[in-house]
Amino acid sequence: MSNKTIDLRSDTVTKPTPAMLDAMFSAEVGDDVFGEDPTINKLEEKGAEMLGAEAALFCPSGTMTNQIAVRVHVRPGDEVICDRTAHIYNYEGGGVAANSGASIKLVHGDRGIMTPEMVLKSINKDDAHLANTSLVSVENTSNKGGGSIYSLAQMKALSETARDNKLKIHLDGARVFNALVELDEPADSLGKLFDSISICLSKGLGTPLGSLLVGSKEFIGRSRRMRKLMGGGMRQAGYVAAAGIYALDNNVTRLKEDHARARQIASAMESLGYIESILPVDTNILIFKLDADVSQEKFMKHLEDNGVRTVSLDPQMIRMVTHLEIDDEMTGRTIAVLKAFN
Ligand SMILES: *Cc1c(COP(=O)(O)O)cnc(C)c1O
Numbered sequence: 001m002s003n004k005t006i007d008l009r010s011d012t013v014t015k016p017t018p019a020m021l022d023a024m025f026s027a028e029v030g031d032d033v034f035g036e037d038p039t040i041n042k043l044e045e046k047g048a049e050m051l052g053a054e055a056a057l058f059c060p061s062g063t064m065t066n067q068i069a070v071r072v073h074v075r076p077g078d079e080v081i082c083d084r085t086a087h088i089y090n091y092e093g094g095g096v097a098a099n100s101g102a103s104i105k106l107v108h109g110d111r112g113i114m115t116p117e118m119v120l121k122s123i124n125k126d127d128a129h130l131a132n133t134s135l136v137s138v139e140n141t142s143n144k145g146g147g148s149i150y151s152l153a154q155m156k157a158l159s160e161t162a163r164d165n166k167l168k169i170h171l172d173g174a175r176v177f178n179a180l181v182e183l184d185e186p187a188d189s190l191g192k193l194f195d196s197i198s199i200c201l202s203k204g205l206g207t208p209l210g211s212l213l214v215g216s217k218e219f220i221g222r223s224r225r226m227r228k229l230m231g232g233g234m235r236q237a238g239y240v241a242a243a244g245i246y247a248l249d250n251n252v253t254r255l256k257e258d259h260a261r262a263r264q265i266a267s268a269m270e271s272l273g274y275i276e277s278i279l280p281v282d283t284n285i286l287i288f289k290l291d292a293d294v295s296q297e298k299f300m301k302h303l304e305d306n307g308v309r310t311v312s313l314d315p316q317m318i319r320m321v322t323h324l325e326i327d328d329e330m331t332g333r334t335i336a337v338l339k340a341f342n
Contacts, residue, residue, distance in 0.1 A: 076101030112145025147285030
């Protein structure tokens with residue numbers, strides 16, 4: 001049996017494969033602030049085309065693409081609607097307040113999934129006492145919702161709700177390819193539904209870093225200025241963009257394998273006495289809760305001692321994420337380690 005560590009903390013832990021490194025080493029590069037990096041230009045064109053939008057912008061992180069989008073869409077004093085589990089609210093350092101001067105109205109969705117009715121109820125009336133609601137942000141898949149998915153119909157309905165009410169709508173699509181692959185839907189239907197889309201190349205797609213912000217030419221033009229303002233203008237970053245092109249060509253359809261392995265672990269867990277509940281596994285994220293009388297510290301130490309790394313999201317609540325470094329042997333070993341705990 002192999003003893004390689006099984007790192008299920010996140011799908012961000014992957015390292016570039018030899019084939020991806022080859023693509024990176026042979027990249028043609030230039031100064032992207034002058035618009036002269038052919039590999040970045042190619043990645044941006046490719047991303048925009050895949051998502052059915054006019055233009056794209058390559059940024060160092062998904063936090064930056066989300067924050068630029070919010071900053072471009074809203075004015076200080078505006079309000080952004082998102083689910084209470086949203087990354088932009090929980091995990092971006094308070095950036096919506098700090099960067100955009102906007103407040104947030106939280107929706108209590110089901111596993112991170114908001115309905116049009118919930119959004120409608122959260123829109124402030126036109127009243128000088130109230131913040132001006134101007135943006136809806138949708139997260140697909142929802143990370144804290146356990147990798148839950150908005151279907152294409154659900155995304156369409158939210159888009160219509162936003163537009164009927166003259167709101168902008170942003171998609172935090174850090175893992176949107178996980179959703180699309182699982183739904184068996186084409187990506188190019190998304191561009192017209194959203195005013196902006198952020199996708200992470202460094203999650204399940206396996207690059208060392210990088211995210212794309214996608215939208216209209218006008219929006220991306222303003223975002224390019226904002227990226228510079230935020231210190232995100234990069235020079236010969238084509239070496240990294242080459243990894244992104246490689247990932248979009250090779251690592252999208254295989255995401256289904258990650259979903260199957262996450263489900264395999266979840267179904268083995270169902271028969272374990274010390275687990276109180278498991279969130280449904282729709283994609284590559286598995287969130288479960290330990291029984292109240294189980295010491296989480298002891299459980300996580302058992303996993304660590306046996307080479308399985310996980311993270312705690314909340315007390316008794318643990319997350320596992322499958323990704324391209326997790327193979328069948330590791331999946332089987334994870335299940336064996338879980339069964340050995342008592
Ligand atoms: C990871 C993630 C991001 C962006 O995170 P970075 O680490 O800054 O790239 C945004 N939204 C969601 C839902 C994420 O999971």
